[in-house]
């Protein structure tokens with residue numbers, strides 16, 4: 001049993017991790033990595049492609065990509081234009097091609113064409129950060145070195161009150177403290193499936209959620225307070241920067257007073273004559 005507090009409620013909450021995992025397991029017995037792959041290299045490439053893209057879309061392009069370039073050696077020698085053409089529909093295809101080819105080059109040069117199975121080595125590959133490395137280690141090698149924190153894990157773990165952290169790295173650190181290590185790999189799959197199917201970003205289905213009684217955010221969503229709190233700026237969306245304060249409207253420059261007009265020469269002379277009494 002862990003006592004934590006949530007961003008939404010700010011109240012201390014008791015979380016029974018065993019019960020939470022059991023309930024999620026019952027609700028999502030099929031929770032697993034959805035990216036199709038046949039070896040750690042293909043998993044690495046598919047995970048790089050899944051950035052800002054659905055797994056479904058990635059699974060449509062990878063069969064073509066892997067039929068053409070099945071391993072690091074062939075991917076390293078590939079024409080970037082050809083890779084770009086195949087993966088174009090996953091978005092950011094220029095950067096993704098660079099990362100895939102860069103990773104393949106390093107895997108061939110430093111690891112004899114085999115994807116390394118250690119976090120510190122994986123993090124040296126271009127385009128690979130902790131999330132991708134955790135996917136490769138957990139799914140590809142069944143090594144629990146950390147917990148995958150993608151957009152779903154980030155959102156759902158905060159709503160469940162498991163963390164109040166503001167960055168994926170911090171969320172991972174918090175989860176690693178409270179989730180038993182043997183559950184790390186499965187726990188991420190469970191939260192990803194729960195986030196996709198039930199605890200959606202815009203409209204969480206708290207009414208039918210299997211962990212509603214364990215979730216401190218449920219009452220807020222069920223009676224609409226979460227939305228009002230967000231409107232009032234009390235609950236900031238995960239990962240979003242606070243809005244910039246508005247600049248005060250520019251005041252108009254004040255006009256300079258016009259200099260007094262000089263009397264015309266003729267008028268001035270007449271005035272002078274009058275003064276002299278002529």
Ligand code: SF4
Nearest residue numbers: 199204206209215218
């Ligand atoms: S109760 Fe609602 S907010 Fe909590 S996990 Fe379930 S769907 Fe998400």
